[in-house]
Structure formats: C-alpha cells, structure tokens
Amino acid sequence: MSESDSEPKRKKAIDAIFLVALMAVAAIVGSANFIVIPHMPLITIPTTVPGVTLHILTRYETPSLYIFEDEFLGSDYAQQNQITDIVWRTASTYLWDEYLISGEVDLVWIPSPDQYNQVTTADLLEPLNSTRMLQALSRVNDTMGGVPVKGCNSEGQVVWCSSSFNSLELGLAVNHTFLDKHGLSVPDQLSDLADLSYGSTLPDNPSIAISKPYFSEVCIALYAAQMYGWSQAWRDLISIAGSARVYNCSEDASNAVAYGNSGLAFSCLVNGLQPQYESVSHDFIGIGMRPLVTPDIMGIPTHSTKKQLVEEFIDFILSDNGQSLFLHSDLGRLPLIRDAFDQPLGLQAQSSYEAFNRTVHGEGVLFDYDLFDEIYTAIKLHYESVLLDAHNELAICWAAIVAALQDSHINTSEAEYYTELMTTPVTISDPLNGSVQEFTLQYARDVSAIILSNFTYYVQFRERWMTAAIAQYNDVYGQIMMHVPH
Numbered sequence: 001m002s003e004s005d006s007e008p009k010r011k012k013a014i015d016a017i018f019l020v021a022l023m024a025v026a027a028i029v030g031s032a033n034f035i036v037i038p039h040m041p042l043i044t045i046p047t048t049v050p051g052v053t054l055h056i057l058t059r060y061e062t063p064s065l066y067i068f069e070d071e072f073l074g075s076d077y078a079q080q081n082q083i084t085d086i087v088w089r090t091a092s093t094y095l096w097d098e099y100l101i102s103g104e105v106d107l108v109w110i111p112s113p114d115q116y117n118q119v120t121t122a123d124l125l126e127p128l129n130s131t132r133m134l135q136a137l138s139r140v141n142d143t144m145g146g147v148p149v150k151g152c153n154s155e156g157q158v159v160w161c162s163s164s165f166n167s168l169e170l171g172l173a174v175n176h177t178f179l180d181k182h183g184l185s186v187p188d189q190l191s192d193l194a195d196l197s198y199g200s201t202l203p204d205n206p207s208i209a210i211s212k213p214y215f216s217e218v219c220i221a222l223y224a225a226q227m228y229g230w231s232q233a234w235r236d237l238i239s240i241a242g243s244a245r246v247y248n249c250s251e252d253a254s255n256a257v258a259y260g261n262s263g264l265a266f267s268c269l270v271n272g273l274q275p276q277y278e279s280v281s282h283d284f285i286g287i288g289m290r291p292l293v294t295p296d297i298m299g300i301p302t303h304s305t306k307k308q309l310v311e312e313f314i315d316f317i318l319s320d321n322g323q324s325l326f327l328h329s330d331l332g333r334l335p336l337i338r339d340a341f342d343q344p345l346g347l348q349a350q351s352s353y354e355a356f357n358r359t360v361h362g363e364g365v366l367f368d369y370d371l372f373d374e375i376y377t378a379i380k381l382h383y384e385s386v387l388l389d390a391h392n393e394l395a396i397c398w399a400a401i402v403a404a405l406q407d408s409h410i411n412t413s414e415a416e417y418y419t420e421l422m423t424t425p426v427t428i429s430d431p432l433n434g435s436v437q438e439f440t441l442q443y444a445r446d447v448s449a450i451i452l453s454n455f456t457y458y459v460q461f462r463e464r465w466m467t468a469a470i471a472q473y474n475d476v477y478g479q480i481m482m483h484v485p486h
Helices: 007-032 062-073 078-079 093-102 116-120 131-137 176-181 189-194 215-228 230-242 250-258 307-318 318-325 338-342 350-361 371-387 391-406 412-424 441-453 457-480
Strands: 001-005 051-060 083-090 108-110 150-152 158-161 166-174 209-213 243-248 264-270 283-286 292-295 297-299 427-429 436-439
Touching: 001 116, 001 166, 007 051, 051 093, 051 307, 062 078, 062 083, 062 264, 062 307, 062 318, 062 391, 078 083, 078 307, 108 209, 131 158, 158 391, 166 215, 166 243, 166 250, 166 350, 166 391, 189 215, 209 230, 209 250, 215 371, 230 243, 230 391, 230 412, 243 250, 250 264, 318 338, 338 350, 371 391, 371 441, 371 457, 391 457, 412 457, 427 457, 441 457
Parallel strands: 051 083, 051 108, 209 243, 209 264
Antiparallel strands: 001 083, 108 297, 150 158, 158 297, 166 264, 166 283, 166 292, 427 436
C-alpha cells in the first residue's frame, strides 16, 4: 500500500528538516564558544496546508495524475471550499473492499474494467443521482463504440461512469509501393491475407513480415478466432505465415515494411497513435476488426464522508477542460466528450481525434482481459510452435502450392484442397494424460496455466505441436511434388 503527497507538501517537510538542522548546528557552535543561548519556545512547523484533502484510490500511475490535481486545486470551486490537497492511494486488489468500506477513500478511479464486478455487485458505490451528478453524466453517452461507459448497481442505479477510454485498433502496416510493384491488392479483411496471391513474391521477396508473438499478434489471433471461428482463424494465420518472412521482434517486422522489404505486417494503433516500439512511421490500414475499447471506472464509495466535494471533482473530470487533459502525452487516453478536442490540448491531437471518431461512429468490442489473460500463454506458445518453429517447412510447402498453381501443374480446386490439408489444425498426444487433443479454445483454457507454471510441460507442448506441424507440412509438400515433373 503506498501514498503519494503533493509537491508543496514535500517542500514544506524539507524546509522543516532544514530549519531543525540549522538550529542544531547553531547550538553546537554556541556551546563550543561558551555563548549562552537563551531558552526559546518550541517552534512547530506545519507540514500540511490547512484545508480539505480528498483521498482517491486508483490504479493509474500517480505522477500522471498530478495533471488533474494541479488543474482542479487551482479551480475557483476548490479554493472556495478550501480543498487544498489530493492524496493518491494504491492498493492490492484484495484490499479494495476494505478500503471502500473504511471511509478512508472519497473516490475510486480504475483505468481498466477488470474490477467492474468487485465494486458494483457488492453495492460499495454511491448512486450518482444528485442534481450535479445527473448534469455531469448527461454530457456522456451511455456507450462508446457500443461498449458501456456507465454502470449500475443491483437496483439499476448508475454508480460509476468512465472518465476516458482506450481504443486499440488492430490492423496492418502497409507499404503501397511494394504492393503496387508486385501487383498485390490491399487487403480488406485479415482473411484476405491468407490468399495464395501473397505468396507470389516467394522466395526472394516475401510480401508479409511477421515476428514472435507479442501483444498485437496474440490479440489478432484471439480476435480472428472470434470473427471467423477458432479453427478458421488458425488456418488463416498459417497461410499468412506461409507468405511471410520471420523477424525477431515486431519493431523489425514493422521496419521491414517501412523500408520496402515487405508489403505488410501486423500492427496496431493505440488511441490513434502507433506503438512506441515502432521506430519508423508507416501507413496503417484497418482490416475489418472493430476497435477494442477499454473504459475505466470512476465512482464514489458509499462510506465516503466528502461526497459533495468529490462530486465536484467528477464534474470537473467530465468537463470539456478536464476531458482534454487525458490527451496529455503522459496519459494518452481518449476523452468521452467530443468538445474536449476544442480545448488547447485537443487541438493538437489530430490522430487521437480521428481515432475518437472511428470508435464513436463504429462498433467497438469490450476487451475481455479475463479471457486474454487466461489463454495468452497457450495462444502464444501454439503460435510460436506451429507458425514460427516450423516456419521453414511451412514456407516450403506454401511456396510449392503457389508455384504448382502458377506453373499449371495443379488447378485452383487442387490448390484449395492442398491449402486445406496444410492448414488443418494439428493434433497431439496430451502430455498430461495421453489423450488426442486439437488446439481448441477450451483446450487453450485448460492448459494455459499449466504451461505457464510448469517448464517441463511447456517444453513438451512446444515440441509436440512443432513436430506435428512439421510432419503435416512435409506430408502435404510430398503430395504436391508428385504433380511436378522431375
């Protein structure tokens, strides 16, 4: 549990220590020279400014919150009501209920939705139904991109409202010059990338750049499974890898596109901005994937003793000026209110404004952090085993299908048949019980925690998935080569 004080408070504490030190030095010097110092009354230096302090429980990084603290404490309302300080508190998840019940916290402010149930189902938040709150909430839509940004308690009363949200757009980095040079089209959907045409530049100039799976790649895999079905998503990902060159990291894959060595790579925009790991800017295109929307929670604990004062803080956060502060580079979230972009910070945030409009006017998806965390390890390992560890055999098999079709050794129907064979989800003997298992969503749920916690099983799963994939790619390659004259 940690507590952060404001800068003025720290300065006063330092000044007090400095004064005490001076007094001690003076006493020592005086004694050494036999100078009698008359008795002086005890001087008490206050370390806090008189007034009201608001206590806010949060999971935001505290330094970034000083932006809001400085702005709010400088407002007319804060000065008139002698609100002189904000103390930002953080705590482990299991302590949140205790904090909310204790009355020590005046506002709860969470930058992600993973604790919705904890703070709402137990009725630990005050209904936001005062005149002031109703006016503030009226400025905010009930949803952003189809995702709720207000929540109710068991009686249907609004008890929390988001203050901002994140919009993660999954898509592709694209080099149009490369695509035009090789006669390749710009894909509209992720599944378009699975077409054999993107293998036409093999082997010297792979049209796609992929890398070891990180956040974007795993998100895309999970999202594709939701859009196209689990099995079809993995079929598409295998075909895409067939047309690709593998790089060590996402930055290298992105740079390969920026420098024209490949035409396409997985990428994402976070609130309209390219990730910081992408050192070279590039064109970004969406591929039919709805934005992943992550709102936050802002609510008043039922046991707060300063409800009226903290309502003013919420009103400030939901004002045009308060909303624009989320566009500060230290926060980089999106506001809920369009008029925030008419404020000084908003006028400088064109990319964020475009992302805001795409999210508001589109249909977003509430990012399921629970599911993502639950199966992340299994998806990442399967991706590495089947697409990357076996990539040499995969690429050879895919190139053979492309070449056989181009040279008229097989027709389109036969090419589709061999593609289906090559991308069929592999099965393995489960290291846990020996049963034959395909990599389904449920199986990913069953084994992800085991893979993460037991290195022996991690190695066994990786080897078995890789071995099964290599055997399958080699088998299909052998069948294709029977059509090719020697």
